[in-house]
Amino acid sequence: MTKNYIAGEWLAASEASPNINPSNTNDVLGEFARASAAEAERAIAAAYDAFPAWSRSSIQQRHDILKTVGDEILARKEELGRLLSREEGKTLPEGIGEVTRAAQIFHFFAGECLRMAGEKVASVRPFIDVEITREPVGVVGLITPWNFPIAIPAWKIAPALAYGNTVVFKPAELVPGSAHALSEIIIRAGVPAGVFNLVMGKGSVVGEAMLQSPKVSAISFTGSVPTGRRVAQTCITADPMKKVQLEMGGKNPMVVLDDADLKVAVDCAVNSAFFSTGQRCTASSRLIVTEGIHDRFVAAMQERMQGLVVDDALKSGTHIGPVVDQGQLDQDLKYIRIGQEEGAKLVAGGELLKRDAPGFYLAPALFTEVSNRMRVAQEEIFGPVATVIRARDYDEALEIANDTPFGLSSGICTTSLKYASHFKRNAEAGMVMVNLPTAGVDYHVPFGGRKGSSYGPREQGRYAQEFYTTVKTAYTFDGNGPYVPKTKASE
Ligand SMILES: NC(=O)C1=CN([C@@H]2O[C@H](COP(=O)(O)OP(=O)(O)OC[C@H]3O[C@@H](n4cnc5c(N)ncnc54)[C@H](OP(=O)(O)O)[C@@H]3O)[C@@H](O)[C@H]2O)C=CC1
Numbered sequence: 233m234t235k236n237y238i239a240g241e242w243l244a245a246s247e248a249s250p251n252i253n254p255s256n257t258n259d260v261l262g263e264f265a266r267a268s269a270a271e272a273e274r275a276i277a278a279a280y281d282a283f284p285a286w287s288r289s290s291i292q293q294r295h296d297i298l299k300t301v302g303d304e305i306l307a308r309k310e311e312l313g314r315l316l317s318r319e320e321g322k323t324l325p326e327g328i329g330e331v332t333r334a335a336q337i338f339h340f341f342a343g344e345c346l347r348m349a350g351e352k353v354a355s356v357r358p359f360i361d362v363e364i365t366r367e368p369v370g371v372v373g374l375i376t377p378w379n380f381p382i383a384i385p386a387w388k389i390a391p392a393l394a395y396g397n398t399v400v401f402k403p404a405e406l407v408p409g410s411a412h413a414l415s416e417i418i419i420r421a422g423v424p425a426g427v428f429n430l431v432m433g434k435g436s437v438v439g440e441a442m443l444q445s446p447k448v449s450a451i452s453f454t455g456s457v458p459t460g461r462r463v464a465q466t467c468i469t470a471d472p473m474k475k476v477q478l479e480m481g482g483k484n485p486m487v488v489l490d491d492a493d494l495k496v497a498v499d500c501a502v503n504s505a506f507f508s509t510g511q512r513c514t515a516s517s518r519l520i521v522t523e524g525i526h527d528r529f530v531a532a533m534q535e536r537m538q539g540l541v542v543d544d545a546l547k548s549g550t551h552i553g554p555v556v557d558q559g560q561l562d563q564d565l566k567y568i569r570i571g572q573e574e575g576a577k578l579v580a581g582g583e584l585l586k587r588d589a590p591g592f593y594l595a596p597a598l599f600t601e602v603s604n605r606m607r608v609a610q611e612e613i614f615g616p617v618a619t620v621i622r623a624r625d626y627d628e629a630l631e632i633a634n635d636t637p638f639g640l641s642s643g644i645c646t647t648s649l650k651y652a653s654h655f656k657r658n659a660e661a662g663m664v665m666v667n668l669p670t671a672g673v674d675y676h677v678p679f680g681g682r683k684g685s686s687y688g689p690r691e692q693g694r695y696a697q698e699f700y701t702t703v704k705t706a707y708t709f710d711g712n713g714p715y716v717p718k719t720k721a722s723e
């Protein structure tokens with residue numbers, strides 16, 4: 233595990249770092265590789281050299297490899313789910329669910345390999361055909377976060393390989409175990425040497441090496457806004473410029489209207505705000521609730537939160553696992569203090585919890601009397617901390633929902649078709665949910681947002697080809713008649 237996979241070989245890294253279970257910090261999952269910039273450059277060179285052959289490989293070969301990867305992930309979903317939950321802290325059902333989703337993503341893109349199509353169109357000139365095709369981009373650098381350690385790598389690696397690119401994969405340092413296990417499966421499925429490279433290490437070293445290398449043509453990044461901005465700036469000012477795709481934060485609103493089914497609204501809010509310990513970019517931490525249901529909603533939330541079990545991610549019966557690490561816990565606690573200082577009322581949770589083993593346990597927190605101008609209502613916390621914002625009516629709720637620098641996901645709970653339809657059209661977000669949690673998306677449709685949440689083409693589903701391919705338009709004069717210059721043709 234202290235090795236990276238570079239140019240078809242597992243190579244010992246110059247350094248290693250421990251992988252710690254956030255449910256029990258005495259439990260060390262192992263030591264994992266921490267690559268140097270030189271090791272990253274070696275992986276990039278290998279991917280660059282492997283590109284010409286892989287970009288022309290048969291779609292059958294690519295299909296078979298991706299299908300085999302999906303099959304093995306699915307066959308081992310319990311074991312991989314356990315590993316994921318142990319290193320990241322989401323509950324075992326969430327971990328197994330994520331692993332299953334990763335398998336489905338590989339299966340989906342295996343199918344996409346066989347559906348690659350271009351267009352043949354008539355030219356405006358006689359005896360000329362125009363063909364529009366898609367070609368792979370080259371070496372793609374994939375930089376992934378810790379909160380979906382298998383699914384996010386899957387939804388970047390699978391389309392990258394399917395469309396004929398070669399890959400350098402840099403997972404987040406906090407979750408090397410899942411990255412290592414996924415990489416072993418990809419390698420076992422038969423990717424040729426150099427086509428797929430795993431480089432575990434620090435973002436500031438390995439990530440930077442990818443950003444600086446002229447051999448990398450495109451970067452797909454998921455993570456925080458500050459790092460995302462830096463990635464984009466570097467890609468755009470690089471020579472040659474790189475294609476870039478960013479998925480960053482969210483401060484997703486969930487509107488609850490007077491006519492909502494209270495049980496549905498509370499289910500959606502608890503899931504959106506607290507499941508996966510609130511560590512989802514699609515989590516909702518802004519619950520915007522209209523006057524007529526506000527007090528009943530808050531009371532029902534408080535009651536429901538009393539029954540939430542926060543404990544070891546692997547224990548059966550746990551609803552919410554620990555926060556991922558001390559740094560994230562400090563951030564959550566900092567925002568709980570900020571909320572109190574800003575005058576919001578903490579009506580549930582927010583305290584550290586002791587469990588059988590030392591871990592990062594935080595009781596999910598709910599604030600009321602929140603104004604949308606408060607920092608807790610505007611800044612991404614990325615933990616189990618939710619705010620309730622009171623709205624006069626639907627119009628004000630929509631205005632508040634859209635009043636954020638982010639635009640990833642947006643939800644509404646209502647039994648009114650009129651308001652649901654209006655919200656779907658007017659929510660300034662890439663994804664809109666009606667009577668559903670803001671988090672938990674399908675794997676075969678586009679994923680991404682607007683404003684400060686995303687940049688570049690969407691991920692997932694067929695839309696992934698926008699990023700992982702580049703369009704070529706080819707003109708052929710067939711010689712069956714006289715060549716007619718463009719100027720004449722348009723006369
Ligand atoms: N939109 C989303 O899905 C996610 C959003 N976040 C947000 O980000 C915050 C911090 O999480 P964190 O994981 O630290 O997010 P980061 O943005 O720091 O990390 C995301 C990835 O980028 C890498 N990275 C860090 N610095 C650089 C760099 N200079 N160049 C290239 N790559 C780099 C990281 O490497 P490494 O960490 O290994 O050094 C990691 O693989 C969270 O609190 C949350 O607000 C976090 C996760 C997912």
Ligand SMILES: O=C(O)CCC(=O)C(=O)O
Binds near residue numbers: 511515671
């Ligand atoms: O909500 C989901 O299903 C996906 C969330 C996600 O991708 C993220 O938090 O990074």
